[in-house]
Amino acid sequence: MSPRHPPASPGRLSLLLLVCAPLLGGCLFAGPSHRGPVTAHFDGEKFKNLGDAPRLGVSQLVSAALQEKRGEWRDYEDLPPGRPPPERVGAGTLRVTVINHATVLVQADGVNVLTDPIYSDRASPVSFLGPRRVHPPGIRFEDLPPIDVVVVSHNHYDHMDLPTLRRLEAAHHPRFVVGLGNKALLDAEGFQHVEELDWWQATEVTPDVAVTAVPAQHRSNRGLTDVEETLWAGYVISTRGGPVLFAGDTGFGPHFAMVAERFGPMRLSVLPIGAYRPRILHTVHMGPREALDAHHVLRSSTSVAMHYNTFPMAFDGQDEAKFLLLRLLAREPVRPRFWALGFGEGREVPALAREDVAVRAD
Numbered sequence: 618m619s620p621r622h623p624p625a626s627p628g629r630l631s632l633l634l635l636v637c638a639p640l641l642g643g644c645l646f647a648g649p650s651h652r653g654p655v656t657a658h659f660d661g662e663k664f665k666n667l668g669d670a671p672r673l674g675v676s677q678l679v680s681a682a683l684q685e686k687r688g689e690w691r692d693y694e695d696l697p698p699g700r701p702p703p704e705r706v707g708a709g710t711l712r713v714t715v716i717n718h719a720t721v722l723v724q725a726d727g728v729n730v731l732t733d734p735i736y737s738d739r740a741s742p743v744s745f746l747g748p749r750r751v752h753p754p755g756i757r758f759e760d761l762p763p764i765d766v767v768v769v770s771h772n773h774y775d776h777m778d779l780p781t782l783r784r785l786e787a788a789h790h791p792r793f794v795v796g797l798g799n800k801a802l803l804d805a806e807g808f809q810h811v812e813e814l815d816w817w818q819a820t821e822v823t824p825d826v827a828v829t830a831v832p833a834q835h836r837s838n839r840g841l842t843d844v845e846e847t848l849w850a851g852y853v854i855s856t857r858g859g860p861v862l863f864a865g866d867t868g869f870g871p872h873f874a875m876v877a878e879r880f881g882p883m884r885l886s887v888l889p890i891g892a893y894r895p896r897i898l899h900t901v902h903m904g905p906r907e908a909l910d911a912h913h914v915l916r917s918s919t920s921v922a923m924h925y926n927t928f929p930m931a932f933d934g935q936d937e938a939k940f941l942l943l944r945l946l947a948r949e950p951v952r953p954r955f956w957a958l959g960f961g962e963g964r965e966v967p968a969l970a971r972e973d974v975a976v977r978a979d
Contacts, residue, residue, distance in 0.1 A: 647843035648772055649805075651798025658816065658832075659797075663845040666834045668870030670900040672844075681895035688894070688934020696752045699961020701760035705729065706965075708825070709858045713885060714963030717754045718927040719776055721863065721887050722761070722963070725856040726825040730766045732852075732863045732887065733776040734785060740775035740928045742839070748775070748928040751935065755961025764789040766822055770865030771837045771849035772799055775928055779806065794820060794828055796837075796848030816850060817879075827855045829880075832872035833865045835901045851876075859884030859969040862915060866924065868900045869907035873914040882916035882973040885966045890942055890957075891925025894932040902931070905942035912955055918973060919966050920955040927960070 655661045699714070706712050706724045714722040718740075719733035736754050741747025767785055769777050777799070785791060786808050793803055793811045800813040812820055814830035821827045830850040838844040851865040853876065860880040866889060877883070888911055893904030903911065905922075912920045925938040939957045946952055958964065 647838070647840035648847065649798060649801035650843055650846035651848065653797065656815070659848075664797075664837070664848050665845070666870065667832050667872055667875075668834050668868070670834050670868055670870065672836075673897060673900070677897060678895075681897040682932065685895045685932050687932045688937045690751060690929045690935040692751070693749075694752045696755075696960070698753065698757045698760065699755045699959070699963065702756065702762050702963050704762045709968075711856060711858050711861065711884060711966040712963055713887070713921055713958075713966055714756060715921065715923065715958040715960055716756045717750070717752075717960050719770070719866065719889065719924050720754070721921070721923055722756070723854060723861055723863070723885075723887075724762070725854065725858065725861065726823065728765050728822055728826045729762050730768060730828070730854055731761070731764050731785070731791070732768050733770055733865070734767060734781045735775060735778040736781045736784065737778050740778070740930070742774055748930055750927055751929070752927065752960065755959070758784060758788075761789075764791045766794060766828060767791045768794045768828060768852045768863060769796075769799065770833065770851060770863070771796060771835060772802070772839050772847050773837070773866065774839070775930065776866060777802075777839075782806075782808070792820075792822070794830070794852070796830060796850040798837075798847030802839075813848075814850070815848065819855075825857045829853045829855065831862070831876050831879075832870075833867035834870035834872060835866045835868065853880055855880070856884070859918075859973075862886045862888075862917075864888050864911070866901070867903060869903050869910060873911045877915050882918060882969060883920075884918050884969050886912060886915050886917040886920040887923055888912065888920050889924035890922045891933060891938040892931040893938065898931060904933075905938055905945055908942065909945050909949075909953070909955065912953055916973065918954065918969050920953070922955070922957045 712724040721732045723730045739747045803811045819829040833851045835849040837847045854861040888908040890908045892902045
């Protein structure tokens with residue numbers, strides 16, 4: 618499903634639309650909204666973040682966009698796919714494969730989990746407008762192993778891509794795990810196994826693997842009138858070898874310390890590093906500096922970068938986030954194990970150090 622023609626260089630108006638898209642949703646039609654009891658992060662109508670992430674107005678976004686130069690993106694490259702991942706991995710083994718954007722395959726203890734899957738050519742509600750991918754997915758859809766669980770962090774089009782979810786439903790019949798308010802949309806599409814979670818709620822996949830929704834610092838909407846009316850989240854995948862965090866789309870905030878306190882050191886953290894310019898977007902999108910800070914707060918043994926180099930969603934260039942991350946890692950007194958994997962590249966994740974396992978056991 619690759620574009621036949623390379624994407625044209627966007628003009629200034631298109632760039633402004635790209636910056637506004639994460640908050641406006643790119644469509645006039647809203648999705649379903651959550652209705653339920655008031656909680657610490659839900660006022661009965663809208664959800665809110667734990668950290669300091671004030672809602673950004675269109676005028677603020679436009680003003681910020683006019684003051685920054687957009688980084689360069691290459692024309693479409695028909696890159697070859699990566700090698701097919703193994704069908705499954707054994708007990709205690711953890712393997713991670715970066716497919717594209719926030720689509721990552723996590724394999725542990727015989728269970729395959731796919732995050733925020735998008736195989737569409739555009740991150741958009743329509744096929745003729747919106748951010749267009751600059752290379753194919755790193756793993757062909759046909760080469761995916763059996764998918765047991767799909768976690769969706771929130772309902773923005775680059776994370777909840779209905780065409781891809783439909784393909785997964787037809788081919789794999791997985792369990793879909795979403796934040797509060799998002800089940801109604803998938804139920805209406807005919808999906809058979811959808812479970813929605815509030816922050817800190819968990820669902821057991823097998824006796825060895827569980828999935829817990831955890832806070833993220835972001836926003837939600839699929840249109841102009843449903844802003845913050847469904848929940849956004851990250852997910853901790855508990856495995857025999859230690860916890861795995863898929864952070865979802867998020868800015869840096871107090872939620873990382875809360876996750877570390879509840880689950881202990883992460884064996885693996887999958888952290889976003891892209892779509893961080895203009896700087897005003899930092900409230901809801903981490904850049905490399907914040908991702909490295911999150912790595913340390915989480916006491917992550919290994920981290921993997923995501924959310925860059927696939928769709929031109931903001932003003933940072935195609936390779937900007939990756940190269941900045943590598944420079945920051947080189948300056949660390951002890952270089953952290955923070956991988957910027959090639960698309961379609963998979964690696965086995967080392968086990969937690971003994972001292973980290975001891976801390977987690979306490």
